[in-house]
Every structure is written in C-alpha cells, then in structure tokens.
Amino acid sequence: MEEVTVKETDTDGPHQHSHLTHGQVGHGRALRLDKKPILVFWETTKACPLACSHCRAQAISHSMPGELDSDASRRLIEQVASFGTPPPILVLTGGDIMMRPDKFELIKYASDLGIRVAISPAVSEHLSDKSLDEMYRLGVRSASISLDGIDKTHDLVRGIDGHYSHTLEAISRLLAHGFSVQVNSTVMRTTYRDLPAVAEKLLDLGVKIWEVFFLIQVGRGTALLELAPDENEDVARFLYDVSSYGLLVRTVEAPFFRRVAANLKEPNFAGPQILPPGDLYRQLSNDLISRLGKSPGPAKVPSVATRDGKGIIFVAHNGDVYPSGFLPVSLGNIKSAELTDIYRNHPLLHSIREAKFSGRCGVCGYRDLCGGSRSRAFAAFGDPLAEDPACGYLISDLDLAENIMGAS
Numbered sequence: 113m114e115e116v117t118v119k120e121t122d123t124d125g126p127h128q129h130s131h132l133t134h135g136q137v138g139h140g141r142a143l144r145l146d147k148k149p150i151l152v153f154w155e156t157t158k159a160c161p162l163a164c165s166h167c168r169a170q171a172i173s174h175s176m177p178g179e180l181d182s183d184a185s186r187r188l189i190e191q192v193a194s195f196g197t198p199p200p201i202l203v204l205t206g207g208d209i210m211m212r213p214d215k216f217e218l219i220k221y222a223s224d225l226g227i228r229v230a231i232s233p234a235v236s237e238h239l240s241d242k243s244l245d246e247m248y249r250l251g252v253r254s255a256s257i258s259l260d261g262i263d264k265t266h267d268l269v270r271g272i273d274g275h276y277s278h279t280l281e282a283i284s285r286l287l288a289h290g291f292s293v294q295v296n297s298t299v300m301r302t303t304y305r306d307l308p309a310v311a312e313k314l315l316d317l318g319v320k321i322w323e324v325f326f327l328i329q330v331g332r333g334t335a336l337l338e339l340a341p342d343e344n345e346d347v348a349r350f351l352y353d354v355s356s357y358g359l360l361v362r363t364v365e366a367p368f369f370r371r372v373a374a375n376l377k378e379p380n381f382a383g384p385q386i387l388p389p390g391d392l393y394r395q396l397s398n399d400l401i402s403r404l405g406k407s408p409g410p411a412k413v414p415s416v417a418t419r420d421g422k423g424i425i426f427v428a429h430n431g432d433v434y435p436s437g438f439l440p441v442s443l444g445n446i447k448s449a450e451l452t453d454i455y456r457n458h459p460l461l462h463s464i465r466e467a468k469f470s471g472r473c474g475v476c477g478y479r480d481l482c483g484g485s486r487s488r489a490f491a492a493f494g495d496p497l498a499e500d501p502a503c504g505y506l507i508s509d510l511d512l513a514e515n516i517m518g519a520s
C-alpha cells in the first residue's frame with residue numbers, strides 16, 4: 113500500500129495516446145493509488161477523421177456498435193465521481209471526442225459532479241473556435257494534441273498532407289483560448305530524429321508539457337518499428353536533457369525513464385545503473401545544443417511511480433475496462449460492475465501495483481520506481497507481468513543480492 117503526494121508537475125504517465133493527457137494532474141494532497149487513480153482515460157468513441165499509422169484505437173470514420181450511449185456515459189461519469197473527493201481527472205480520448213454529438217452535455221455533467229475534465233482531440237475541422245469556447249466555458253482547462261515530427265514526418269504519421277501546419281495552428285489556438293496544452297509525440301523509427309526539432313518548436317510555441325510515448329506494437333503501430341533497448345536508453349537520456357530547458361517531460365510506456373532520470377539526477381543513486389551514452393544520444397544532444405544552446409538549468413522530471421493500472425485506468429468505447437489503452441486484458445465492464453470495485457480489487461491490478469513481475473523486472477531494484485511497461489510486456493510475451501523488453505538495464509549483482517535477501 114502506498115501513499116504519495118502528487119503535485120501538478122509530478123506525474124509520469126499515462127497517456128493513452130494519441131491521446132492521453134496527464135496535463136494538470138494532481139490536487140496537491142496525498143493520494144492513495146491503490147484506492148483511486150489519478151487519471152481515468154475514457155475512449156469516448158472510435159470515430160475519428162484521421163487514420164494515424166500508429167493508432168492504438170484503430171479509429172474509424174464512424175462510431176462502433178456498442179459505444180456507450182448518453183445514459184450509459186452519465187453512469188460512467190457517476191462512477192468516476194464515486195472514487196471520492198477529489199475525483200480522478202477524466203481524460204476524454206478517442207477516436208476523437210469532437211465526434212461525440214453529446215460531448216458538451218457530458219462535460220457539463222462531469223463538471224457539475226466536481227470532476228476535472230481534460231480533452232485529447234484530433235486536429236481536424238471539428239476543433240472549431242466555437243467548440244473550444246464552449247468547452248472552456250464548461251470548465252475544461254487542459255488539452256493534449258499530438259505532434260510526431262516536423263513537417264512531412266508528422267504528415268506521414270497522420271496520413272494527411274499539410275496536417276503539420278494545421279497542428280501548429282491548433283496548438284496556438286488552444287493556447288490563445290486559455291487552455292494548458294500538452295503535446296504528445298510518439299518515438300518510433302520514423303520520428304526519433306526529429307525529437308530535437310520538436311522540442312525547439314514546443315518551446316517556441318509556449319508549450320510547457322511534452323509527453324513522449326514509446327511505441328508499442330499494437331493497433332496500427334504493429335507495422336512500425338520500435339527502437340532497440342540501447343536506443344531507448346539514449347532517447348531517455350536525451351529527454352532528461354530536454355527537461356532542463358523549461359519543458360516538463362513525461363514518458364508513456366517507458367517508465368524506465370525514471371530509472372535513467374534518477375541516476376542522472378544523483379549519480380551516486382544506487383551506483384551507475386544506466387548504459388553509457390551511445391551514438392544516438394550524441395546525435396540528438398548535439399542537435400539540441402545547436403538549436404537551443406547549452407542547458408540553462410536543472411532538469412525537471414516526474415517522480416511519481418504510476419504505471420498501467422496504478423494511478424491510471426482506461427475505459428474503452430464499449431465500457432470495457434483495461435489497465436491502459438495499450439494493454440488489451442479486459443478487467444470487466446462498467447455496465448455490469450463498478451469502476452471503483454474493478455480498480456481497487458482486480459487481482460491483476462493488485463499484482464501490477466505490488467510489482468509482482470517476472471523476468472528482469474521481477475528482480476530489478478527499480479521495479480517499484482519503474483516496473484516496466486506492462487503493455488509492452490503483454491505485447492511481447494502475452495503476459496502483462498513479464499519483463500519490459502524495451503529496457504536497456506542490465507540487472508546488477510546488487511539487484512540480485514537484494515532480491516535474494518528479500519526472499520529469505
């Protein structure tokens with residue numbers, strides 16, 4: 113059982129991309145992550161005007177049969193409120209929330225119950241000034257937008273020529289409307305070289321939060337390539353550097369970022385437990401410095417150990433509940449069970465929260481701070497408690513000794 117204080121800048125997180133936002137997380141008071149998630153992601157619809165190459169939701173142009181109707185949606189919102197005061201933040205994802213005809217009624221219903229609502233819309237003509245005004249009036253203050261690279265890199269991922277410029281324009285408009293904007297980017301073989309340029313662009317635009325999702329081969333992402341573990345380590349090291357330029361950097365499905373950050377922050381933290389910098393780190397770092405100059409200040413990275421099913425829960429379009437949007441192991445359905453009961457009592461979530469893992473994650477000294485991506489473990493091994501194959505950490509003698517002592 114753990115008790116942590118979550119501040120606005122603390123959470124690593126979820127983001128059930130394209131579409132998650134942990135923006136504006138936290139209530140500045142102690143939260144029990146075994147009792148209440150910080151974020152509830154709700155896939156309000158599968159309908160989306162885009163067809164992104166890595167889409168978790170495999171979104172389509174129309175809603176799917178079985179989508180929660182307005183009545184069922186209100187019951188879900190009541191279940192979120194029943195976690196207690198303050199309730200978790202409700203992140204409206206998709207598909208595209210803007211495709212839900214009842215979106216304003218549902219946001220109002222949640223706001224009236226004291227729930228903070230964040231949106232993760234697609235960039236399309238549906239994201240009009242009028243809609244943004246109405247959402248702001250109803251209490252929405254946070255939005256996350258996906259930007260996966262510069263110019264054609266982004267357009268290729270999104271499958272639409274010119275989408276990059278529309279995305280920049282949408283970010284500027286959201287900021288002008290007063291929203292706190294988080295930008296979500298996916299790290300994969302077709303995008304990682306643009307990371308320094310994206311960081312520069314976000315700082316130019318005035319974005320404060322960058323959430324970087326490390327690809328998992330599910331949904332449309334299956335046809336694309338994840339990076340190798342040593343490359344992930346280099347990207348994590350680079351992101352730590354980026355956070356010193358005034359961007360709060362979080363990762364999604366890459367909790368080993370916390371191990372890398374903890375070691376870089378305090379080099380004596382349990383010994384040297386990250387790989388030495390590789391060629392990819394040097395390329396990214398040199399590019400970053402050529403754009404932004406030398407690092408101006410200390411790194412600013414999250415410290416709260418959330419992971420799939422721990423601080424985060426995901427409700428699919430049809431009411432099925434999952435530890436995250438990337439982990440297709442159903443825990444139940446909100447039409448026949450209470451979300452609070454599923455979150456607090458499901459055995460798989462207990463195992464995830466208690467870090468009962470196998471493989472390297474099971475003997476790793478960082479299994480509580482990090483714990484690996486449960487989604488990637490499932491994608492790779494069919495077991496959500498297996499090790500995260502994307503991690504570059506070589507288990508040390510110290511880890512093994514601690515593990516043996518702990519078992520004796």
Ligand code: SF4
Nearest residue numbers: 473476482483484503
């Ligand atoms: S081995 Fe697992 S728990 Fe340890 S740092 Fe890597 S992903 Fe995290």
